[in-house]
Amino acid sequence: MIKNHLEGDLRILINRTVEDNDVMEKVKIKEREFLSLKSSSIERKFSELVFCTLTANTSAEMGLRCQEYLQSIENYSMQNVREKLIECKYRFRNTRARYIEHNRKKMNLLDDFLEREDRRELLVENYMGIGMKEASHFLRNIGYFQYSILDKHIQRFLSTYYNENIRIRNPKDYYNIERKFIILSEEYGFPPGIMDLIIWYIMTGKIIK
Numbered sequence: 001m002i003k004n005h006l007e008g009d010l011r012i013l014i015n016r017t018v019e020d021n022d023v024m025e026k027v028k029i030k031e032r033e034f035l036s037l038k039s040s041s042i043e044r045k046f047s048e049l050v051f052c053t054l055t056a057n058t059s060a061e062m063g064l065r066c067q068e069y070l071q072s073i074e075n076y077s078m079q080n081v082r083e084k085l086i087e088c089k090y091r092f093r094n095t096r097a098r099y100i101e102h103n104r105k106k107m108n109l110l111d112d113f114l115e116r117e118d119r120r121e122l123l124v125e126n127y128m129g130i131g132m133k134e135a136s137h138f139l140r141n142i143g144y145f146q147y148s149i150l151d152k153h154i155q156r157f158l159s160t161y162y163n164e165n166i167r168i169r170n171p172k173d174y175y176n177i178e179r180k181f182i183i184l185s186e187e188y189g190f191p192p193g194i195m196d197l198i199i200w201y202i203m204t205g206k207i208i209k
Contacts, residue, residue, distance in 0.1 A: 010161050017198055018188060026207045027197045031145075033209075034193070038143030045114075045142055046107045047071060051209075052138040053099055053129040058091060060208040066090050076104035099129035120147060124171075132174040136193075141209055145193035148181040150174060153203040154196065158184075 017023055037044060050070055055063035066088040073080050082097035090096065106126055113122040123135040130138070136147035148154070150168055158180060159166040168174050178192075185195035201207050 010157070013202055014188060014198065017202055023198075023201055023207070027194065027201075030197055030207060030209060031194055034141055034145075035143045037141065040142070042107060042110055045110055046104070048141045049103060049110070049123075049127065049130070049138050050100055052134045052141070053103065053127075054090065054096055055137070056129065056131075056134055060206075062088075062090065064208065070100075076101055096129060099127075103127045103129070114142075114144075119144070132171055133168075140193035140196065145191035148178040148185075148192040149196045150177055150181065154181065154199055157199050157203055 037048065047067060047070075051063050051067040054066050066085055069084045069088045070076075070081065073084060078097045078101040081100045082093050085093035085097055109126060113119050113126070116122060120132070120135045120139060123130050123138065124132060127135075133150055136149045137151075139147050140149060150158075155166045155168065155177070158177065161184065162180060166177055168177055181195070182192055185192045188195065188198075190198065197207055
């Protein structure tokens with residue numbers, strides 16, 4: 001949606017979105033859904049970690065579809081995961097199957113990590129296929145709203161909003177750009193994880209997760 005407003009005032013676009021009752025009701029529904037997962041089982045949390053692993057370099061819709069396919073398996077061997085990813089026509093089936101098999105073996109560490117202040121860094125250090133963006137996405141989806149999910153849509157929005165070329169090449173860049181997004185979020189009275197839904201709607205016309 002932003003492509004039609006590149007020369008316009010993005011503040012007006014944000015204000016129109018937050019004043020749209022239909023959009024904000026969808027945002028509130030997602031917020032409640034995410035908060036409910038904060039106290040969910042470790043299996044359910046792991047399923048969200050799988051979703052965030054699968055969305056990297058593909059679409060949220062594809063990640064969601066494959067997440068649902070994988071919920072039917074009990075043995076997360078690379079072969080079993082790969083077969084399910086083939087069924088849902090996932091492109092990176094070999095690499096992501098290997099990641100998910102590895103991460104499943106460390107599933108029981110999740111709750112311990114989530115109790116730590118450095119939870120995001122621990123996720124990045126211990127789980128394959130989980131970078132800063134994926135870790136932030138996972139944490140938001142299970143009710144931790146203080147992190148910014150700086151995917152390509154958010155980066156493009158910020159590039160226009162701040163009139164600069166936003167590029168993230170390393171964790172230092174991520175932290176620097178995250179500060180910009182946090183300032184923007186605070187200005188409108190939302191935590192970053194919820195502001196993400198609003199900007200994502202502006203960019204794509206969708207609210208997924």
